Amino acid sequence: MAIEPITTHVADALLLPLGSYRGKPRFEALLSSYVKEVQKLEDATWTVILGRLLDDAVGVQLDALGRLVGRDRAGMDDDTYRLWLNVQIRINISEGHPDDIIRVVSLVEDEFRFLEYFPASFDIEFDETPTVDPFILAEMVGETRGAGVDGAVVVSPAPFADSILGAYEEDEASEEQGGADEAETVGGVGANVYR
Numbered sequence: 001m002a003i004e005p006i007t008t009h010v011a012d013a014l015l016l017p018l019g020s021y022r023g024k025p026r027f028e029a030l031l032s033s034y035v036k037e038v039q040k041l042e043d044a045t046w047t048v049i050l051g052r053l054l055d056d057a058v059g060v061q062l063d064a065l066g067r068l069v070g071r072d073r074a075g076m077d078d079d080t081y082r083l084w085l086n087v088q089i090r091i092n093i094s095e096g097h098p099d100d101i102i103r104v105v106s107l108v109e110d111e112f113r114f115l116e117y118f119p120a121s122f123d124i125e126f127d128e129t130p131t132v133d134p135f136i137l138a139e140m141v142g143e144t145r146g147a148g149v150d151g152a153v154v155v156s157p158a159p160f161a162d163s164i165l166g167a168y169e170e171d172e173a174s175e176e177q178g179g180a181d182e183a184e185t186v187g188g189v190g191a192n193v194y195r
Contacts (some may be wrong), residue, residue, distance in 0.1 A: 005046040009039040054085055083107065087140065096146025098122065104144045108132045121150035129155060138194035153194040 013035040050056040071088035094100035
């Protein structure tokens with residue numbers, strides 16, 4: 001059950017007295033004067049509460065939340081800063097599990113693959129250049145992963161062929177696999193790895 005602000009304190013209070021006090025102008029005025037103060041207090045309380053919620057905070061309130069979670073504004077507008085605060089919160093509560101890493105990256109990117117390798121490493125692969133700088137993604141991943149776990153962000157300009165290494169036998173050349181020739185007319189594609 002969600003807690004919601006009450007905006008009808010005065011109207012609610014006027015329904016509470018016994019029947020002999022209802023409709024008495026002086027009594028209702030006295031009761032209303034007290035309950036209006038309660039309404040002002042409720043309104044002020046909700047202003048503070050909503051200002052501390054990430055989805056409703058703006059400006060200086062976001063800056064205060066940023067100090068709490070450890071993320072500087074760095075010149076970002078409110079909407080962008082709110083997104084990165086969500087990322088930082090998810091990083092802060094991460095336990096280094098694969099699901100945690102996937103959730104963090106999913107906050108800023110849609111299309112990627114998470115590949116685990118034995119004993120303790122993983123790659124986050126992108127077939128196209130991600131919208132976020134890969135160095136920033138690598139930093140996020142580094143803060144999210146567990147201690148002793150190796151992780152990398154791999155960005156390739158095109159999907160990998162079956163194998164990038166050793167595609168050439170002495171007598172054959174491949175149009176799709178292996179390193180490119182000097183003219184870059186045959187061969188596979190490379191990738192950038194960020195740690």
